[in-house]
Structures are given as C-alpha cells and as structure tokens.
Amino acid sequence: MTTMKRKIVFATNNAHKLEEVAAILGEEFEVLGLRAIGCTADIPETSDTFAGNALQKAQYVKEHYGYDCFADDSGLEVDVLDGAPGVYSARYSGGGSEENMTKLLHKLTGKSERGAQFRTVIALLIGEETHLFEGIVRGTIINERCGEGGFGYDPIFVPEGYDLTFAQLGSEVKNRISHRAKAVEQLAKFLRND
Numbered sequence: 001m002t003t004m005k006r007k008i009v010f011a012t013n014n015a016h017k018l019e020e021v022a023a024i025l026g027e028e029f030e031v032l033g034l035r036a037i038g039c040t041a042d043i044p045e046t047s048d049t050f051a052g053n054a055l056q057k058a059q060y061v062k063e064h065y066g067y068d069c070f071a072d073d074s075g076l077e078v079d080v081l082d083g084a085p086g087v088y089s090a091r092y093s094g095g096g097s098e099e100n101m102t103k104l105l106h107k108l109t110g111k112s113e114r115g116a117q118f119r120t121v122i123a124l125l126i127g128e129e130t131h132l133f134e135g136i137v138r139g140t141i142i143n144e145r146c147g148e149g150g151f152g153y154d155p156i157f158v159p160e161g162y163d164l165t166f167a168q169l170g171s172e173v174k175n176r177i178s179h180r181a182k183a184v185e186q187l188a189k190f191l192r193n194d
C-alpha cells in the first residue's frame with residue numbers, strides 16, 4: 001500500500017534550507033519550495049525581526065498563490081556585536097557567504113569573547129491560523145573557516161558541546177542539533193497533531 005505524502009509549501013529560495021527542512025520533516029511530508037510552485041519573486045523582507053520577516057514571506061505566498069505554507073527567517077547573532085548580523089545575516093557584506101564570513105571575522109579580530117547563536121523563527125499560515133516556532137543553538141565563532149559542508153556561516157560556527165564546525169559535522173549531526181532542527185521539530189509536532 002502506498003501512503004500519500006502530505007504536501008506543504010516552504011516559502012524559500014534557499015536550496016540548502018529546503019534540503020535541511022525536508023530531511024528533518026521526514027518521509028511523511030513532501031516539502032515544496034518556491035520554485036516548485038512557480039514563484040520566482042524575490043519576496044520582500046523589510047522587518048527588523050525574524051518573526052516579522054518570516055510572516056512577510058509566508059503571507060506573500062498565501063496571498064499570491066493561496067497555499068497554506070510556512071517560511072523561516074534565520075541568522076547568526078554574535079554576542080560581542082550586540083546580536084549582529086542578526087536579521088541582516090544574508091546581506092551582511094553586500095556579497096555572498098564568503099564575503100559575509102570575511103567581514104565577520106574581521107570584526108572579531110583580536111576579540112576573545114566569541115559567543116554566538118543561530119536563531120530561526122518559522123511562521124506557519126494554515127487555514128485562518130498563524131503559528132510561530134523558534135529554535136536557537138548556542139556556539140562560538142572560530143578564527144578561520146573549517147569544513148566544506150552546510151552553507152552560510154557554517155564553516156566558522158562551532159556548536160556548544162562539539163569541537164567541529166557545522167560545516168565539518170555534516171548534515172546528519174547538524175539536522176539533529178541546529179536552530180532549524182529545533183524549530184522544525186515543533187512545526188512537525190504541530191502538523192502531525194493537526
């Protein structure tokens with residue numbers, strides 16, 4: 001007997017995020033990204049909070065395409081930089097991930113306080129309801145890039161309790177302990193009980 005997978009739209013253009021979330025949600029769900037629903041728009045993210053931007057992305061898809069959906073807004077918050085780059089993580093340097101890491105490492109040169117956290121907020125729009133789920137993972141920013149896996153700031157972030165970066169730990173470990181894993185687990189629990 002074949003069981004129907006439950007389809008859910010994830011309002012993201014980031015293929016890495018899509019892959020991580022599909023792996024964490026598991027076999028039960030078919031996760032469709034923006035490309036899969038024919039949306040090529042660069043959805044505005046104009047809020048200064050993760051929740052505000054996540055809601056903005058999910059609401060855009062609901063309004064323009066009519067699907068129940070969820071969106072994640074996420075970023076790296078560095079203690080000694082008062083939470084920067086935060087919601088600006090993707091656009092921190094004006095370039096890509098390499099330039100973002102270079103800028104961050106430059107800002108932290110000579111600083112011994114290296115505490116940081118990744119944060120994800122997921123906004124789910126389902127029927128008439130809106131739900132928010134949050135996940136945080138604490139860690140430290142090291143002095144130079146290590147590892148090839150993951151994306152974004154993964155090569156310079158060592159999660160608490162580990163000696164390797166997210167880029168070295170690989171997707172199996174990352175998808176168990178990350179900020180996104182924690183938020184997606186709450187989302188999955190909610191969807192399974194829905």
Ligand code: ITT
Nearest residue numbers: 012013014072073074075076089090151152153154
């Ligand atoms: P969408 O808005 O289309 O989902 P995006 O990449 O623009 O994709 P965000 O606006 O949420 O996503 O920006 C998140 C940025 O924060 C992302 O581009 C990375 O630079 C960083 N980031 C978020 N999660 C991360 C993770 O798990 N590992 C490394 N960097 C991460």
